Amino acid sequence: MKITEWMEKIFNSLNEGVLIVDREGNILFFNKAYSNFIGKNLNDVEGLPIRDIRPGSLIQDVMETGVAKLGVLRKENNDEYFCNISPIISDGKTIGGISTVTFLKDAVYLSKKIKELEKKNKYLMEKIHRTNGTKYTFKNIIAVNDTSILTKNIAQKIAHSDVSVLIEGESGSGKEVYAQSIHNESERSKYPFVAINCSTLTPTMLEGELFGYEDGAFTGAKKGGKIGLFESANQGTIFLDEISEMDYSLQAKLLRVLQEGTIRKIGGTKEIDIDVRVICACNVNLMKYIEEGKFRKDLYYRIAVFPIHIVPLRERREDVPYLLDFYLQKLSNKLRRKISLTDKAKASLYNYDWPGNVREMRNVLEFSSIMATDGFIREENLPAPITENSKESEPKFYKLSDKIKKFEREEINKAIEYFGDTVDGKKEAAKHLGISLSTLYYKLS
Structure with missing residues (x-):
């Protein structure tokens, strides 16, 4: 077995020490890093048994057993290092052995650099999210309950497609968190995420917000006109929250936009091409709305290519302790002091039904942290509905x-x-x- 000049150059470019021996355990080669480690030149010891030079070497044992030893921590002359030792096998026979030495100080340095890069990457990702109008990713979704895990996994899978998504769930269950997470997991993540609540504006105002308007399109219109949210979200994602509350006549215009991929501003005559992913959300049964004539059936099938249902918090109680820990940590970071729950407070929060879901939980913890002066949220610091519920759930005893x-x-x-x-x-x-x-x-x- 010979070490070519090319292999020698490769080995000498490494920071790790490399030792190669033949099947008798005689030294064939070691690189500059290994030479510095043992304080000897290759020319002086080449062909000598490794055990004469390094009595504590494990490479002979590895060749005899044929079993590699990986990640062995050793200490020598106040230097700590990791060894990876493997037999060199050809045609089923051991023809030599190789050992690499990684010095702990180098490993610590690399670990430090990795942490620095991770921190920098986190900062850059947060910057991207702030730039694209989002602050949530799938890391912000706590899922322990089986149904929660399934919902999260499905959402992550469809994020990489470009289909329209309808997110159904009660108020406060985290529909926009899912919408933002899907956007940030998709190929559109570098582009804008634009959200609007369809229940907060009149039909005319909502139409103007969505599609924009030309100069002088109506009384009170902004001079110079306005770009609509669909244009603002071009190449990105538009999130239409509470889509169920959109006026029936406006639903027809939205359907046309989704079918044609173009919009026309109010007062305009020109069709404008758009490339937007649409994610909608609602907290009602849209099929019931369709039966009642409140929602267009053709629009439903256009926006609900892939429906996602977020179960309420009361049906995924396994998530509650982890959600509490997650938001307590965020609250502690925000207030710059540790906020904890007493056992009684935990019991009350675990047993509560959370009709307002995750949003209510965040508000409860924020309220309670203000009431708790010493950093411990006690049962008496919790809002009345929770403590009253706790008393009602206590068993009644009779003589x-x-x-x-x-x-x-x-x-x-x-x-x-x-x-x-x-x-x-x-x-x-x-x-x-x-x-x-x-x-x-x-x-x-």
Whole structure:
């Protein structure tokens, strides 16, 4: 086995020490880094047994067993280093061995550089998200419950396609978080994410916001006209929240935009090409709206190419502890002091149904952290609906004597009803109940 000049140049360019021996354990080659490590020149020791030069070397053992030793931590002359030792095998036979040495100080340096690069990458990603109008990615979605995990996995998969998505879920369940995450996972992530709530504007105002308008299109129109959100979101994503509340006549115009890929400003005559992914959200049953004539069926099938349903928090209670930890950490960072929950406060929050879902949870923690002066959120710091719910869920206990009396009376009355409400009937009832007649009268009194 020979080391070519080309291989020698490659090995000498490495920071790690490299040692190669033949099958008898004689030194064939080591690079400059290994030479510096052992303080010897290759020309002086080439062909000598490695154990004469390095008595503690493990390379001979590895060749004999044929089993590599990886990540072995060793210490020598105050230097700590990692060894990776492997047999060199050809045609099923061991023909030599190779050992690499990575010095711990180099590993620490590399680890430090990796952390610096990760930090820089995180900063750049956050900068991109701020630039494109988002702040959420899939890392912000906590999923422990099986249904939550499935929903998140599906959303991540469809993010890489370009289909229209309809996100269904109760208010506060995190629909926009999912919408932003899908955008940031997609190829459109470098371009704008534009959101609008369809329930907050009149039909005319919403149309102007979505499609824009020309100068003088209507009374009060902005001089010079306005670019609509569809144009602003070109090559990116537009998020239409509460799509269910869009006026029926405007739904027809939206359908045309989705079908043709063009928009026309209010007061304009020119068709403008757009390339936009559409993500919609609603907190109602759109199929019911279709049956009631409130929503267009053809628009529904256009926007719901891929529907995603976010289950309410009360149906994924496994997520609650992890969500609480996540938002407490964010709150602690924001307030620059640690915020924790007492055991009683945790129990109350775990048992609460969260009708307002994740949004309510964030608000509750923010409110409670203000009420907690020492950094510990106690049960009494929580809003009234949560503490009242906690009291209602506590088991009610009754005195055993009262329960026994009630049970005995019920059994006596059943027996009297069967044997008859006469003296003889009561005697028979007492006999079957194993008590005297006087005791029966006493327990009925």
